[in-house]
Amino acid sequence: MAKNPSWVLRSYPSGMPTVGNWMREDRPIPEPAEGELLLKTLWLSVDPYMRGRISPAKNYAAGFGLGDLMSGGGIGEVISSGSPDFKPGDIVMSDYFGWQPFTSIPASSAKVVTATDAPVQASLSYLGMPGLTAYFSLLKTGKPKQGETVLISAASGAVGQIAGQIARIKGLDPVAIVGTDAKLEWCKKLGYRQGINHRTSTDLVADVAAACPNRVDVFIDNTAGPIHDAAMLNLNTFGRVVIVGTIALADRFDQPDIGLRHLRKTLITRARIEGFLLDDHEHEFETAKADLLSWYKQGLLETKEDVAEGIEAVPYAFVRMLNGENFGKQLIKL
């Protein structure tokens, strides 16, 4: 039985998750049953949605139980295949990689990573879930019109960095909200016209107003919390607010979120506030991937990865990302 150090959930976080919520167990290298693949993990992805999966509350995805092996997006090489559709040596991606060096997944969840000019891990980033989230949340749910102001929170993150650049490519006016000056500087390099460091701002509502003189037409909300308020209070008539993530609530996930409510503002502006989940757009993934790849090939998309190394780093990278300490898409290279 070879060594296969695997991360399992030890306890549900009561506030912001800490590394102590997980523990490492040496698990056997799985034997893939029929319809399964045994994979050598090459890359793992940690993403904000996973905060919801370590909460005991009901969520859109089934959560982990205590003692369960953690899993999430990853890329790996097929070692042995219980499916005629895959053969050893194939490089595949799936949303069901265990947090472990050797993992088995249902073959039905796997896709061969098509060779492109982009590095293989792009399938976990701008050519994958975060890039697609940026694409559909902005273009399909946000429905921006030429020249409109698009405010994007967590603007240098995995979703935000792509959303801002799509906005630039589409002739929109992107404005960033980020957590450090270095992130802000990079966002401007990506084509964000303007931006705000919410951690140093002393009046976020006024700063959003100053950065968005024509008010906010589309808000891609990756955070919730006070940033949401600042956007709502600066919303234009017929503004659209796409609720993509709530990472600002990561430290109080199972508590009621008490704060300012914006129903009169919603009425007066005839705002549309809409929840976003990428799965609902699956039938259009191929079109979107083709667009993203074409922009990448034309040199129109610049991206940043924040890469941790080794299986031991996974929960550290996850907690780091939840705290906004990553700079670019958080990945783990095994």
Added chain:
Amino acid sequence: MAKNPSWVLRSYPSGMPTVGNWMREDRPIPEPAEGELLLKTLWLSVDPYMRGRISPAKNYAAGFGLGDLMSGGGIGEVISSGSPDFKPGDIVMSDYFGWQPFTSIPASSAKVVTATDAPVQASLSYLGMPGLTAYFSLLKTGKPKQGETVLISAASGAVGQIAGQIARIKGLDPVAIVGTDAKLEWCKKLGYRQGINHRTSTDLVADVAAACPNRVDVFIDNTAGPIHDAAMLNLNTFGRVVIVGTIALADRFDQPDIGLRHLRKTLITRARIEGFLLDDHEHEFETAKADLLSWYKQGLLETKEDVAEGIEAVPYAFVRMLNGENFGKQLIKL
């Protein structure tokens, strides 16, 4: 100079408006200038949106200043006309009737009330603004599908009584939220399948859950406040919440509305929450009025009016309506 007792705004309400916020002044009977009409007021309408117009805060409609003549929807008879489009004796409606027995309005704001089988004041009720609000908020913004559960707050009010019946006519499953048992009984007579008296409910969230076993697909929100929360907490996947009014905030209109925020619920359900203003649907008014009139003629629409009498009653009727003490569309007959 004949007596023309007119209501002017004396003070901005600091909480729930009271009759003392207005005072009566004897004003001269207006001399209509060119482009104006002098009218004898027959009916006045008081409506929740007018709460926003007596607030000093910025709103979607310009507010009244202190000492200004109050105005709102009404029906009257043309006494003298400064417009070739109207002649003495015409019965017209407008949103700019002063709260006074004789009033002058811009002819451009007036429409001749077309003779129908319905009484003339129906143009202020089910064939007018409240009926159109019900029609468009439910059918256009709510976009209900056959058999879906439609929860409606202030369900026996001017908008709610029509929304519930349109839902019934369209094969939907309407559920009422009201403030008295008598209103609830009447709502069931109108075709609401089920309902809740929010003033006697001890657990509104549980009561909405019990009344909506398939959860809430469309919520026509005339109130905001705790009723909004109960609906949000029972929202179905892809639920639609139409923000039509916020009458539950009438007593704290200029204060921040602090309470439970529903961003994670919005994300998880992919809800769409959208502000509604009737003016945005003006290009489709004639179609909607034809539908409403046809349903009325077929005996499919039952309606209730709550009629106060005389010019002295206007602010009393308004305050009564804001407190939910009216039963049916609140009107004043002069």
